Amino acid sequence: MSNAPTMTDAGEPVFYLADEHDHEAGGSTMLGFWIYLMSDCLIFAMLFACYGVFGGSYAGGPRGSDIFELPTVAINTSMLLISSVTYGFAMLAMDEDRKQATLVWLAITGLFGMAFVGFELSEFAHLFAIGATPQRSAFLSSFFALVSTHGLHVSIGILWLVTLMVQVGRFGLTTANKRRLMCLSLFWHFLDVIWIGVFTFVYLLGILR
């Protein structure tokens, strides 16, 4: 369409489209989902800002260097990173219309995701056991708010992943299922990007502090 307004027979300009051209079903889903991810990014940015403000308010309680364990964080980080790549392989298999391979890669991704959540929960359990609860200090409140929001996202991602595995298993790699898998792909890789911020600004800088 051109930018110049079209004219009616009477010579008056028309500033709207008389006939909206057809959009394919789901054609705008990817952009819409991307905008959702950007809004999610803002949520995390504000939680990071909270942590940045309260990260030094220990109230006489434990400091980051007292409670963070580098090996646990390293394992968590690698779990999430590997799951990102295995999800990528699932997408490649999807492109080649190989249903079984897609399902296998999705299952592997889910297992790594569950390992991540498992390690995180055991870390939280350890922190609670030594009295480092969210109520202890502003530092711990903001720490748990940020890290558990991310963990909750990953957990919901796993739920979504299992749902899509059932979908693909029953109905195959249909156009709708491919679109859904692409949305989850963005979501999953996005969570890995957020985790880069978490392990750098919360854990590594917390240990240095």
Next chain:
Amino acid sequence: MSADTHGHGDAPSHGTRRTYLTGFALAVVLTAIPFWLVAGGALGNAQTTALVIMALAFVQVVVHMIYFLHMNARSENGWNMMALIFTLVMVAIGLIGSLWVMHHMNLNMMPGMRSGDAGGM
């Protein structure tokens, strides 16, 4: 590649096995270096280490954006990139603004009331 047969010009590409592995290799290196720096204290100075690992995190985010999220200026006619740039501006305002305002508020607190004092910043 089958990715090219989608027809719709702005269909997102998923990369190839090679781009995923390249991205993975870069991400592993960019993750391993900060962990190694913090664990071993190779740089000695905590301030320098902090700056280096923040820079590495930024590079890794860009690597993930390109190799895993397949960001480019063309997807969805550039609207993906526009949304990202807008979000980055909002994030920058929110983050820098919060930290700046709260830092000054802490400085102007009466002695003994600073949030960091109890923990000995």
